[in-house]
Amino acid sequence: GIVYQISLACSISIFTSCLLFGLPWLASCQACPSGASEDCPTIGRSGNYKKFQCAPGHYNDLASLIFNTNDDAIRNLFSHSTDSEFHGSSMLIFFVTCFFLSIFSYGIVAPSGLFVPVIVTGASYGRYVGMLIGSSTSLNNGLFAVLGAASLLGGSMRVTVSVCVMLLELTNNLLLLPLVMVVLLVSKTVADGINSNVYDMLMMLKGFPYLESHAEPYMRQLTVADVATGPLLCFQGIEKVRNIVDILRNSRHNGFPVIDDPPYSESPVLFGLILRAHLIVLLKKKAFFRAPVSAGLDVFDQFSSVDFAKDASGSGDKIEDSELTDEEMEMYIDLHPFSNASPYTVVETMSLAKARILFRQVGLRHMLVIPNTCDRPPVVGILTRHDFMPEHIFDLYP
Incomplete structure (x- = not known):
């Protein structure tokens, strides 16, 4: 619920604040460089040299990364003139912290x-x-920070x-x-062989049914009848209120086919499709008839x-909010005026890939x-x- 979500956000915020304030105690103070281009230690939010409980003339390199803005932290990590400002242990702690947070x-x-957090994490x-590997190469650490940020962006987001x-x-x-192109090519190729990008994985975890622009090759070997699972819930053109309420309460479907059976038609025929929200409106407004007659x-x-x-x-109205008497439950609703009489239909033998594109x-x-x-019945499934x-599909055909 909302209370849980707010509590979770507040708990993580408090934990993050306490953690980031306590981590600089693990780093040792360093003497200010003699040829620094700015004041050391610096005062204020910006600056490369944060004092953080150090003696005068000294700074804390881990605090300089944590207590800076993300813009300044990225600028410091990318800079080619800061090779001696950060210690290896401080950089490792900062990377692990940014990664998991x-x-x-x-x-x-x-x-x-x-x-931006991915850029900071990759740069660190x-x-x-x-x-x-600094002793075996003449390249400065800022170049490695740029390539690290590029590799993590390419591997996690596929950009x-x-x-x-x-x-x-x-x-x-x-x-x-x-160099950036080579790093991006390698990181994206390796990541594509392991899993999808972080945004697709998050949508999958959240349960968002996002459809990619292309159909998978195996879908060409399947028909729509292969994936249209039941049971199929339908309504008559003139339906009893009790039946509508029971189906809405016992299912979570959002759309229902409307079928006309004899004597309203010569044979069972598909009339259209009606939405769950529209049915709830009809129940709320009590557009009922005592006999099964056309409206x-x-x-x-x-x-x-x-x-x-x-x-x-x-949010909208819910079926649980409907208050109906026993007498009203035995009445009827004519669904014809409120149904979509021209829904999209496909034959059960159509290729699943073609139906997906449509x-x-x-x-x-x-x-x-x-x-x-x-x-056979006029409707055999709904997609x-x-x-x-x-x-x-993999659950149906492992």
Whole structure:
């Protein structure tokens, strides 16, 4: 609930604040460099040399990274003139802290962001690698920080061209382009062989049924009937209130086919599709009849366009909020005036890949599956985004 989400965000904020304030105690104080281009120690939010309980003329390198803004921290890590300002142990602690705090804080309800933390984390581990091999190369640690940030961005988010442009603008050094391109190529290739990018993984964990722009090759070997699982819940064109309430309370479906059976038609035929929200509005307004008769045009007089508009908050009315008497439960509702009489339909033998392309390009929420013979019910299934997800297909056909 909301209380849990707020408590989680506050708990992580308090834990992060306490952790970041306590970590600089693990780092030792260092003497201020003699040729520093700014005051040492610095006073204020910005600056490379944070005093943090050190004696006059000394600074704490870990505090200089933690108590700075992200912009200044990135600038210090990318700088080529700060090789002697940071100790290896401080850089390792800063990298591990940024890495795990980014993971913990990104998944909570508060929008904490991930792009800048990934740059800071990648720059810190890249600079740490530069410190480890510093004796065997003439390259400065700032270059390793740039390459480290590029590798983590390419490996976690799968961004390539935009990272090249961004890092070149940050460093204003066109000579870094070949190195950045090689690092991005290697990091993205290795990451693609392991898993998907962090945004796709987060959407999967959150349960968001996001459809990619292309269909997977195995979908061409399946038909829509292979993934349209049951049971299928339908309504008659003129339905009893009790049946509508029972189905809405016992299912979470958002759309229901409307079928006309004899004597309202010569044979069972698909009339259309009605949404769950519209059914709840009909129950709320109590547009009932004592007998199973067709509604006239005057049925719209008790409704306005606002009644069927989607709630901006996304909550809307719930079936549990409907209060109906036993007498009202035995009445009838004519669903014909409130149904979509022209829903998108596909034959059950259509390729799943073709149906997925149609579903995504048109922006549908429901797609009805009709049989290819006349001796069967008019609707044999209904497809939603969930039915096109690879996880659902692999569960059916492991």
